[in-house]
Amino acid sequence: EVDSMLKQAGNGWILAVANSSPDAVTGVEFVAQAGWRLEGTVERLTYRHDARPARRTFAAAPAAVSDPQRFPLELPGYGVALYRFHLIPPGGEPTSAPASR
Numbered sequence: 001e002v003d004s005m006l007k008q009a010g011n012g013w014i015l016a017v018a019n020s021s022p023d024a025v026t027g028v029e030f031v032a033q034a035g036w037r038l039e040g041t042v043e044r045l046t047y048r049h050d051a052r053p054a055r056r057t058f059a060a061a062p063a064a065v066s067d068p069q070r071f072p073l074e075l076p077g078y079g080v081a082l083y084r085f086h087l088i089p090p091g092g093e094p095t096s097a098p099a100s101r
Helices: none
Strands: 002-009 012-019 029-032 037-048 057-062 070-072 079-088
Touching: none
Parallel strands: none
Antiparallel strands: 002 012, 012 079, 029 070, 037 057, 037 079
């Protein structure tokens, strides 16, 4: 019920995560590969679909990050969340890097 796509965008990354379930999903997180770490703020844009246009919602906010190698994903029911962030390789500067979810 959860699907994702990670795409490099300039010197950062965008993670798109979709939840096709009517219920919110918890306990899912983004985890950078060993030695890589997050730099700065992780931005989150969430869209929740509803058959009634008046009940569709968008929300933008910084994501809660307490660990420099991971952050939790907030996945509303029938929703899509986009996360934008930068990664730093072990001992290096921000650059392109593989990551996993």
